[in-house]
Amino acid sequence: MFSYILRRLGGVIPTLFAVVLISFLMVHMTPGDPFATERALPPEVLKQLHHQYHLDLPLWQQFLYYLDDLIHGNLGYSLKYQGQSINHLVFPTGSQGGFWVSVQLGTFSIIIAGIGGIILDIFSALTKDTLADFIDHVISVFCMLVISTPIVVTAPLSVLVFAVFLHWFPAGGWGTLSDLVLPVIILSLPYIAVITQIARSSLIEIMGSPFIRTAKAKGLSMPRLVWRHALKPAMMPVVSLLGPTVAGILTGSVVIERVFTIPGIGIQMVQGATNRDYNLVLALVIIYSLLVIVFNLLVDIIYAFLDPKIRY
Amino acid sequence: MSLLEVNNLNVRFKTNDGLVHAINHVSFSLDKAETLGVVGESGSGKSQTVLALMGLSANNALVSGSAKLDGKELIGIPTKELNQIRGNEISMIFQDPMTSLNPYVTIETQLCEPMMVHQHSTKAQARRHAIDMLDAVRIPDIANRIKLYPHELSGGMQQRVMVAMALMCKPRLLIADEPTTALDVTVQAQLLKLLQELQDEFKMATILITHDIAVVAGACDRVMVMYAGTTVESAQIHDLFANHYHPYTSGLMTATPRVDSAQTKLQEITGEPPDLSHLPAGCAFSPRCPRATDICSQQHPVLEDMHDQNLHYVACFHARETDNKETLNS
Numbered sequence: 313m314f315s316y317i318l319r320r321l322g323g324v325i326p327t328l329f330a331v332v333l334i335s336f337l338m339v340h341m342t343p344g345d346p347f348a349t350e351r352a353l354p355p356e357v358l359k360q361l362h363h364q365y366h367l368d369l370p371l372w373q374q375f376l377y378y379l380d381d382l383i384h385g386n387l388g389y390s391l392k393y394q395g396q397s398i399n400h401l402v403f404p405t406g407s408q409g410g411f412w413v414s415v416q417l418g419t420f421s422i423i424i425a426g427i428g429g430i431i432l433d434i435f436s437a438l439t440k441d442t443l444a445d446f447i448d449h450v451i452s453v454f455c456m457l458v459i460s461t462p463i464v465v466t467a468p469l470s471v472l473v474f475a476v477f478l479h480w481f482p483a484g485g486w487g488t489l490s491d492l493v494l495p496v497i498i499l500s501l502p503y504i505a506v507i508t509q510i511a512r513s514s515l516i517e518i519m520g521s522p523f524i525r526t527a528k529a530k531g532l533s534m535p536r537l538v539w540r541h542a543l544k545p546a547m548m549p550v551v552s553l554l555g556p557t558v559a560g561i562l563t564g565s566v567v568i569e570r571v572f573t574i575p576g577i578g579i580q581m582v583q584g585a586t587n588r589d590y591n592l593v594l595a596l597v598i599i600y601s602l603l604v605i606v607f608n609l610l611v612d613i614i615y616a617f618l619d620p621k622i623r624y
Numbered sequence: 625m626s627l628l629e630v631n632n633l634n635v636r637f638k639t640n641d642g643l644v645h646a647i648n649h650v651s652f653s654l655d656k657a658e659t660l661g662v663v664g665e666s667g668s669g670k671s672q673t674v675l676a677l678m679g680l681s682a683n684n685a686l687v688s689g690s691a692k693l694d695g696k697e698l699i700g701i702p703t704k705e706l707n708q709i710r711g712n713e714i715s716m717i718f719q720d721p722m723t724s725l726n727p728y729v730t731i732e733t734q735l736c737e738p739m740m741v742h743q744h745s746t747k748a749q750a751r752r753h754a755i756d757m758l759d760a761v762r763i764p765d766i767a768n769r770i771k772l773y774p775h776e777l778s779g780g781m782q783q784r785v786m787v788a789m790a791l792m793c794k795p796r797l798l799i800a801d802e803p804t805t806a807l808d809v810t811v812q813a814q815l816l817k818l819l820q821e822l823q824d825e826f827k828m829a830t831i832l833i834t835h836d837i838a839v840v841a842g843a844c845d846r847v848m849v850m851y852a853g854t855t856v857e858s859a860q861i862h863d864l865f866a867n868h869y870h871p872y873t874s875g876l877m878t879a880t881p882r883v884d885s886a887q888t889k890l891q892e893i894t895g896e897p898p899d900l901s902h903l904p905a906g907c908a909f910s911p912r913c914p915r916a917t918d919i920c921s922q923q924h925p926v927l928e929d930m931h932d933q934n935l936h937y938v939a940c941f942h943a944r945e946t947d948n949k950e951t952l953n954s
Contacts, residue, residue, distance in 0.1 A: 441683045522723040529678055529718075530738045530789070531711030534703075540737075544728045620728060620773040 313616065313623070320609050331601040332382065332594075336375055339590045339597075346391040346588040365391060378594075387598075388591035392584075398595045402577060411599065413486060414576035417495060417568070418561050425500040425557065429507025429550070434538060436508060437515035451512075455505035463564055467498050467571040484573040495572045499564050503557050507550055515546040544618055551614050558607040562600050627829050628654040628677075628797060633689035633699070635669070635676050635853075644901045646672045648853045650689075651927075654797070659823065659830040661844035661861070663837050663876065667897055669853035670833045674799045678716055679706045693797065712742040715790035719802040721782035725774035731785050732770040738792040750792075757788040760825070761818060780811035787819065791826060798823070799831045804839065816843055837876050841865060849873050852898050852908035855927055859936040869930060869943040872909050907941070915942050 347353060347361050362368045366377050381388055387398035402410045432451050439447040458466075474494060475483035481494045518524060519542055527541045562578075569578035577596055584592035616622045635647035647669045654660050662670045676687045677698055691698045693713060698706070710716075715738075718724040726734060735757065736750035745753075751770070758766045761784040774782055783803060790798060800819065804812035820843055823830050832843055840847050840861065847864050849857040849872065857870040868874055878891035895912035898904060904911060910920035919941050930936040930943065 522718060522720065523726040525680055526716075526718060526724045526786075527726065527737075528680055529710055529716040530741070531707040531709070532737065532741060533707060536741070540733075541726050541729065545726075618728070621775055 317609070317613065320612070324605055324609075327605060328598070328601065332379070332598060333375070335594055335597040336378060337371075339593055340371060340374070342588060344588055346590060348588075365389070382598075387595040390589055390592055392587045392589045392592070398591050401580065401592065402595055402599070409486075409575040410580065411577050413574060414565055414569070414578055417492075417499065417565055417574060417576060418558070420492060420496045421500040421503070421561050421565075422554075422557065424496055425503035425507060425561075426550075428500065428504040429511060430543075430547075432504065432508040433511035433515055433546075434543075436512045437519065438534070438538070440512075440516060451508065455508050458501045458505040459509075463498055463502065463567055466501065467495075467568055470494050470498050471571065484571070486572075486574045491572075491574075495568045495574060499561060499568050502564075503560065506557070507553060510553055511546060511550050514549045515542060518542045518546045521545075548615070548618060551611055551618065554611050554614070555604065555608045559604050562603060626653040627656045627658075627694060629690075629692045629695075630673075630677070631690040631692075633673065633676060633691060634687070635672050635681060636686045637682065638684045638686065639901070642901050645903055646685075646853050646900055647676065648903075650850075650853070650855055652848055652855065652858065654829050654831065656796070657823070657827050657829055658846065659832060659844045661840035661847045662831060662833045662850060663835065663840055663847060664850035665835055665876075665897060667852075667900070668850040670835075670850055671801050672853070673850070674716070674801060674831060674833060678710050678714065678799070679703065680716075708742070711738045711795075712793045713795055714797045714799065715793070715795040716799040716801065717783070717786050717790050717803045720806040721779055721786050722774070722806065724786060725782055727774055730771055730773055731777070734774075735770075735785070735789050735792060738789065742793050753792065754788070757791055758785070760791070760822065761785075761788045763788070779807050780815065783807060783811075783815055784818070787815075787822070791822065794826060795828055797829045797831070799833075801833045802835070803832075804834075812839075819843070837880050849876065852903065853900060854908060855937070855939065856909065857936075857938045857940075858927070863936055867936070869936075869938040870909075870940045871913050871915050871942075907939075915945075917942070 346367075347358055353361075359368070366374050369377070378388065385399075387402065390396045390398055390401055393401070403412070404410050432455075436448045436451040439445050471483050471494065474480045481490050482488075485491050524537065524542060527537050532541070565576065566578035566581055568574070569576045570582060573579075577599065580592060581596045583589070584596065630653065631651050633647055633650045634645075637644040637646055650669070650673055652660065662673065664670050672681065675681050676685070677691050679698070679701075681687055687699055689699060693709065696709075698709065725731070732751065732754065735754035736747060739745050739750040739753055740747065755766050755770065758770065763769065763781060763784050769777070774785070777785065783806075787803075798819075803819065804815050807815060816839060819830070819832075832840070834840060844861050847857075847859060847861055848855055849864075849870065851872050857864070857868060857873045859868075864873070865877075868877065872893070875891070875893035879893060881890055893912060898908050898911065904921060906919070906921040906923050907913070907916070907925050910916040913920065923941075925939040925941050927937045927939045928943070930938055
């Protein structure tokens with residue numbers, strides 16, 4: 313198991329190199345100049361700036377400079393906020409913004425998505441074909457509705473209803489617990505629905521399997537049956553969903569942070585892209601990729617933990 | 625009084641193609657420590673009969689009739705009450721141990737569960753008893769194996785674990801649904817022998833379901849032959865092998881290979897079992913029966929005592945006429 317994790321971690325390096333190379337090329341190939349402003353800068357100032365950021369060098373030399381910095385843990389300097397290091401922008405001291413804020417938002421959303429999805433799927437799967445199957449129908453309709461509505465719709469709508477009309481929660485900002493409620497719920501809703509749907513069909517299949525029949529023949533009560541015998545195998549497809557869910561929540565957070573004015577890296581991503589702040593965009597792409605890679609590794613480890621047949 | 629009394633049991637399945645009549649008017653009884661063999665081909669309702677007793681019929685099943693264990697009704701009672709009986713007073717062993725044990729749970733946990741649930745014993749007590757039971761089903765090297773997952777054991781060993789699990793609460797009735805079908809032949813013989821020994825040791829009644837009439841011959845006191853969800857013949861084992869009256873029973877006998885005869889070609893029963901959603905008006909076996917006459921396709925034969933002192937019951941209009949063996953073999 314330990315050697316497996318080590319081997320997988322070794323595989324992370326080439327993947328990450330490819331990510332850095334491709335995103336570096338794409339960022340630098342975008343048309344326009346990072347220093348282009350409405351009022352043109354004097355040519356000598358522009359030249360000085362380009363020189364300062366190595367932008368006057370051939371692309372491959374720029375890439376080597378960038379790699380060198382990256383290996384030393386330096387994500388470079390912002391092209392927009394001059395003199396500011398990206399490290400400081402993304403990982404500010406005192407955990408007051410940037411990465412730390414987005415991590416909180418994402419972590420809460422994943423936890424809510426997981427717990428919500430599992431609870432809903434149990435109710436849905438266990439009421440199917442019973443007298444209470446309206447519960448299953450209601451949950452299914454809810455899932456369809458939530459999945460087919462993008463968060464660019466649900467996010468402003470929730471602000472309108474719960475902040476502007478009802479005044480239950482603040483319309484935006486960051487800092488208190490009530491600031492968290494709306495963005496976390498809106499961000500996790502589609503994933504609650506996806507997890508519910510996947511886990512529901514998986515739980516229904518497991519509940520019909522011979523070993524559940526054996527457990528029933530032993531006279532076990534329904535809660536014990538589900539908790540001890542059915543839930544673990546039924547969770548296998550949900551675990552494999554964790555990778556895509558993390559990726560989706562990361563991209564979703566870009567929209568959410570903008571709507572709820574949360575000072576996370578999602579908002580920095582949008583600003584970085586519009587400002588052609590090469591180093592900022594690159595740094596965030598690398599961080600996002602690293603998160604996705606780490607979570608995919610985590611999925612495989614959780615698999616081995618859940619399924620006794622999987623041993624690395 | 626007999627231990628188990630099944631009266632007019634019916635199981636129907638609601639499907640999109642209409643009602644499927646899986647079990648029709650099945651009645652039988654079982655004494656304490658008696659072994660009843662239930663034989664019949666696939667789809668004859670052997671398994672559905674016992675699943676109905678255990679309350680394990682599928683969601684779309686309509687179960688009616690009565691089944692009483694020591695006078696206590698089993699059919700139609702709430703799951704909560706049923707849960708106090710199954711796994712405790714009635715236990716069941718299933719066909720395929722590879723899929724019937726939970727692959728995600730250690731055998732220790734699976735073994736301890738019935739005792740912890742029914743007798744509220746502690747994990748330590750249950751574990752001690754589980755080790756005794758694994759010893760009783762002759763699993764070697766128990767101490768090192770109890771923490772294993774099912775897939776780490778062979779099929780035969782898994783089925784022994786199933787047996788041990790079924791015996792945890794000393795049931796009065798053990799139902800074994802084709803316990804040896806998924807195992808290879810040498811293991812089959814060992815397991816059947818083990819079941820018989822355990823039955824003597826624990827003084828429990830057994831229902832042994834099989835499609836192999838040879839298995840029944842070695843292991844049972846009484847035999848019930850089922851066809852298309854009905855009982856066609858029921859008798860003491862020796863009596864059945866000496867005189868069988870129903871043409872289907874005869875067919876089963878001649879379709880079984882024998883080592884001691886020079887017969888080289890097996891006699892098959894021609895035709896297919898009937899569609900359970902469109903049963904024939906009369907005797908369900910009549911379309912395949914070599915002796916069928918007009919009455920067979922018009923009326924249902926009822927189970928009748930053949931009056932030979934051995935409680936030999938047959939459901940056939942032509943049971944008394946001639947010896948079926950001769951007509952079929954000629």
